[in-house]
Amino acid sequence: MPLPPLTQIPPQIAAVADYEDYARERMSDAAWAYLSGGAADEHTLRANLEAYARLRIQPRVLRDLTGGGTGLDLLGTPLPFPILLAPVAYQKLAHPQGELASVLAASAMKTVMVASTQASVGLEDMARAAEAPLWFQLYFQRERDDTLRLVRRAEAAGYRALVVTVDAPVNGVRNGEQRHGFRLPADVEAVNLRGMRPMAGAVARAGESAIFGSGALDGAPSWDDIAWLRSATRLPVALKGILAPADARLAIEAGAAAIVVSNHGGRGLDTLPATLEALPWVVAEVAGRLPVLMDGGIRRGTDVFKALALGATAVMVGRGYLHGLAAAGAVGVIHVLHMLRTEFEIAMALAGCRTLRDIDRNALWPHPAIP
Incomplete structure (x- = not known):
């Protein structure tokens, strides 16, 4: 049986990665x-982690760090540091409080949480519990009216932005879930989607197409849907899941915020590049026309520093805070964010960077893979 959540943080947890074993002990094999x-x-899962180790930081000494800080404005929201909580579905699989614990942690740390469409807590309940800005991650539904209903609920609840996931028209091949027979338990569901027509599943017999012609792609969004969404909401629309510079250009043309x-x-698709590898190519295409965020594999404050040095405006952390949630609930998520922020500020100080504006390519040791 999984262990109960920690009631206090043991001293053995000194870094974000230390939470992983504690989280594993507190989750079922299928949920894990x-x-x-x-x-x-x-391969891509591991690449996201490994990419950071290939970059080196360029230290600078005797720099004036007086009045330094990590504050920024992101889509009209002032933030004390550039680390957000990424959208993660079904957080009650990790902890009984689920997303409510993560909302409380984001509020304590005064940062943005991006709430998932597939959250196991209602988007209005999260908004009522929040004391810091919330963004809403949106999956397009089969019926446009259902998609619009989610948008209107997010607007009414006070969410500050929409983050549209564009890289998952179908689920990836997740063999780990198959081997463990993963099914949502009876007490966990995507509560925000109650009453909506589900996306079609890909079930095919031998000799039949599993995807094309099966209905699995019914309702998958296109660039036209992004244009429709922008016309239907007053909220800024961010597009999540961009790796190709050509798609970054199309996102700008579509009016993404x-x-x-x-x-x-x-x-999703295995053997994709690590997000840190793709980041500088997308940044070069965007050329400062809009903010570029990134996620994937962040476990250290130095990871945050390297992402910003390659042009990211801010980062989103996912599995790292999920492990904190599974181990210790809201306190674990707070601890994860606090460690990342502290390590990030230490990296800035030791690299001679007083503010976020000082973190650029010159803060990295020259690397031939950076465009």
Whole structure:
């Protein structure tokens, strides 16, 4: 049986990665396979982590750090540091309070949480519990009216932005979930989607197409749907799941307010590039026209620093805070964010960067893979 959540943080947890073993002990095998696994052979999942180690920071000494800070304005929201909570579905698989614990942690740390369409807590309940800005991650539904209903609910509840996931018209091949027979338990569901027509599943017999012609792609969004969404809401629309520079250009043309460089945490198509590898190419295409965020593999404050040095405006952390949630609830998520922020500020100080504006390519040791 899984262990109960921690009631206090043991001193052995000194870094974000230390939470992983504690989280694993407190989750079922099937839930762990769903929340921590990746697609197929998990090459992309591992690449997201490994990419940071290939970059080196360029230290600078005797710099004037007086009055330094990490504040920024993102889509009209002032933030004390550039680390957000990424959307993660079904958080009650990790902790009985689920997303409410994560909302409380984001509020305590005064940062943005991006709430998932597939949250196991209602979007209005999260909004009522929040004391910091919330963004809403949106999956397009089969019926446009259902999609619009979600948007209107997010607007009415006070969410500040929409983050549209664009890289998952179908789920990836998640062998870990298959091997453990993952199914949502009876007490966990995507409560925000009650009453909506579900997306079609890909079930085919031998000799039949599993995807094309099966209905699995019914309702998958296109660029026309992004244009429709922008016309239907007053909220800024960010597009999450951009890796190709050509798609970044199309996102700008479609009027996106921000881009999130993401490979879906390695859960979609395996053998994609790590997000840190794709980031500078997307940044070069965007050329400062809108904010570029990124997620994938962040476990250290130095990871945040390297992402900003490659042009990211801010980062989203996913599995790292989920492990804190599973281990210790809201306190665990707060601890994860606090460690990341502290390590990030230490990295800035030791690299001679007083503010976020000082973190650029010159803060990295020259690397031939950076365009």
